[in-house]
Amino acid sequence: MKTLLWRASLRYLGRHPWQTGLSMLGIALGVAVVVAVELANESARRAFDLSMQAVTGRASHQIIGGPAGLEESLYARLRRQGAAPLSAPVVSGHVTHGDYSLRLLGIDPFAERRFRNFLGYAPDGQGEGLLRQLLTRPGAVLMSRTLASRLGLRVGGSLELLVSGRKRQAVLAGVLHPPPQKAAAMTDLLVADIATAQELLGRLGRLSRIDLILPEGDRAAAGAVEALLPAGARLTPAAARARAMQEMTRAFAVNLSAMSLLALLVGMFLIYNTMSFSVLQRRELLGTLRVLGAGRRDILALVLGEGLLIGAAGTALGLLLGVLLAQELVQLVTRTINDLYFTLGVSGLFPTPAGLARGALLGVGGTLLAVLAPASEAACSPPRAVLDRSRIEGRAGRLIPSLAGAGAGCILVALLLLLPGRSLVLGFVALFGLILGFSLLTPAAVALASRLAAPLLGSLLGVFGRMAVRGVRASLSRTGVAIAALSIALSATVGVGVMVGSFRLSVQQWLEATLRADIYVSPVTPSNTGNEASLDPALIAAIRSVPGIAGISQGRPANVQSGEGITHLYAIRMARGSYAGVELLEGRPGTVWPLFDREQAVLVSEPYAYRHGLHAGDSLTLDTDRGRREFRVAGVFRDYGADHGVVNMRMSLYRQYWDDDSVYSLGLYLEPGVDADTMVEQLYALAGDRQALRIRSNRTLRESSMETFDRTFAITNVLRLLVIAVAFVGILSALMALQLEKARELAVLRATGFTPGQIWGLVTTQTGFMGLLAGLLAIPLGLMLAMLLIHVINWRAFGWSMDVILPGGVLAEALLLALAAALLAGLYPAWRMARTPPALALRQE
């Protein structure tokens, strides 16, 4: 009996390759997106770990200082006091070579033995020679052979580096052959002696940090080290620092994962649709099997098995597609992290079995979940009833109110979930609850809409209109699902579209308000390494004396420690014109600015205030070079520049507490009548070969900022398109199923004199109606999603507030997309129906 059942089942699947293929594709796409995002996130995390590991080595602790690093004599003091026998000084920084952003790691080979093992990767017999070169040859660097061949360098060749915009010559003293598992972490690493690193990076007398290996749990050892530390230097577990940096990207990763789950959800609708269709279509077969003695259990197993088969095949395909997709996604993710957080030199895909397994589990599990309902439906009906098609629809119809009730409950719970706390994950749970609730409400909405639309369409299109609409209502068990799937996908695009649009406009307005200066000057550096770079003081002096400049603001970004975290500090000497550019969200200008300009006070950005629960009048603690100090929060300002928040401090206050007088950027205010573009040219000429500068007029800076913004959301758009692709497959398969099922009905129509053109019209009207309905339903859900994304998700993830701006385009786009998808999906069934001679279709009876 079992084999018979399976043969029947396989034959059915085989005879409906389109159905089977499409639902497989739907699951595959869903799984692919989940897996790809999972892998991309994982890879970014792993890349971060690897690149940290390569430079942290086996250090258990690190001594770190302020933005200017540590005074180097601290290291000798530690060694000569015997406080840290296992310690290694490090001078590191980012440099560029051509288009490549590289990390330069300066080490003391004599102290490295227990920390890192770079020279151990020297080709056999060359270690001693490399060591000698490293120590005695100025500019000598080592790199992995992979990097050397990527840069097209040969041993002995010179290598021009751009450090903070200044040209430096290095020499490739030798290549290292790291084992494969270590090679990835070294793809952007230049290893040099600490003296060379100080010289190349222009950091004479300073250390970036001191790595330590302290006996585990030995408080006394840590205490002995701490006793020698000057104010501003601190001992911290090596892992804590990495964690703090990684924490910054968490919200970003969660957002991506949520997007990917959406794709899977849509995929699940699809498989539900397919399976319930297949159950309906085979009602005769299943009924016969039941009559022949197949048990409920057998039928249940059969349908579940089929679903599992499709799900497993789709999942397998999805895993494959996911890995391919991840190759692209990881680039986007890495670029975004580089744009927003820190320079992630290591890139590449690191597929982990865990990531793949999670994807597989979600795929198969989601499929089973989706198949459960149709399977139990098939199994639970008595033998004869299975034969009765209309009974099912009837039952579906009776189910509508309870579904709608469940949906309304779902939405209510989702909204209630939003009430407490600031949990981002809970925000997403609510988001999904909202979506689920809406989709449960969809059948009711469809029923209602078709009841309302039938007379309308009837008066417009006559009997066709009424037939089309009634057809939708008559097969509600499937049309409802198809419409729900499409409208969820569309609502996601509406929601995300509105969110991105609002965000974009807010950023644009903010940029316009904030960027007050006419020209901005900064050295050429890899993105997010501004805190390492500085403008040549002589050049600043030269710029100062250029005629036509009315005022200059100066900025210096710095990362400083605050408790266990890193605070992004922006020291600024404001020009007269700068004040108006700061939009205060808390505090009044009349009280804020005197505090900021004269007292021990700072301004914090909105995300910073949100993250740290700060308000105007509170105070925050920062670790300065003079020790731990409190600063009063004068006000909160709007800033979309950094999602982890930023603290603005006046330059003179910064210099009072940190030994750092470098300036990273200038804002130039021109005298009236001076042309910005001409001035830019003039400044480039002035800088000449001294320092490679990025000199941008207000307009170009604004444009490039918007470019970065758009780049950041490129990945969101990609995911959005993927969700639509899954939904499109869904509606296509649903409509095809629907129309193919109606083959007989349509054949009867043909036989009673309907022309192929009229059949076309009927099918197209029907699918068009469904598309329109999906689009219309998507709009309220989409708007709700947008509100949720803006006011809950964005706020909880980043602490950004923004106004909701309703771009009409997005809504129209959603409607159009819905119509187009539906019409397109109706094309093939309509064509097929119109073409099939009625006799052929009727003969199946």
Next chain:
Amino acid sequence: MRPLALAVLLAAGLLAWWLFSPRTPPPSDAPGIGDILGGAPEEGFERALAPRPFRFPADHGAHPGFRNEWWYFTGNLQTDRGRRFGFQLVFFRNALAPGKADGQSPWRTHQTWMAHFALTDPGAGRFHAFERLSRGAAGLAGARPDPLEIWLDDWFLKEKDGRWRLYAKEKGFSLSLSLSPRRRPVPQGEAGLSRKSAAPGNASYYYSVPRLRAQGRITLDGRAHRVSGLAWLDREWGTSALADDQAGWDWFALQLDNGADLMFYRLRRKDGGPDPHSAGSWMTADGRVTRLGANDVRLKVLEYWSSPRGGRYPVRWRLRIPSLDVDLKVAPVMDNQELDLLVRYWEGAVDVAGVQAGKPVRGRGYLELAGYGD
């Protein structure tokens, strides 16, 4: 002569392996001691060509124009209750390249430093050896003549109020001694010029302070002991290497209870025979110094000790100087005093017993055996 090759080693060979391979054995193609001792030094270093007067305290400091240099402290100590210990603390300086390093970084230097610290505890039959390496810059390691200071990390020799303080520390082990010279520095070789082979310039400047009163404290396995005894300082700097046919050396530094001190090194040739450049001196309490040539000293191995790490060291000797009517037996306070560090060699405390001119003499000293470990 003796530790010359150790310092040469610092420049060549195993250093990189040591620095970067925490737990792996040296590659099998690593150069042997003999390979390393050959090889002509680079051009550009100063050479020891002719005798020169030593000036103190300047010459206690570093001579960075020469490639190699060392400060070699060894000694025999005992507690009030007579428990014996031996110690060795040596600072090696080695220049990777001649001249001053180019560059502005305070870390930039051609000078590298290595130090070895060993304690012999014959009562417990234990021997402990440690080493440190560093660059000679950024305050991490170096030498200053006045007031005298030689240091690497927290190991140092420091002059204070006319006394020298010698200090080294590792987890559970330490040495802290106050040293006061009982004898003026004695130039070795030809008025301080010690030739290593027939080639001109293949020589070093060499003086010894053969008797230093030592007093202080040592810690072994966390237990401190007050100790006193006699120490010996050997100072040498040059730009030389072993000749191609030389394989190693045996070095004796013996302090006798009749007030005389003996230093003798025997250079061994690869064919097993003694090298004619072997040399030493006999220094009496009244300050007279008798130079000893290769043929003045008769050496006979009485017993070998086989290292569990390979190699066979001649640890018991009979040493005769017919011209001075000296006949001594030299025996280690314990057999295993092998330092298994970047370079493997044997250096340990010895007892001396014998006769001079018919009178019995006893003494203590240090013996170094190099070139046996391969």
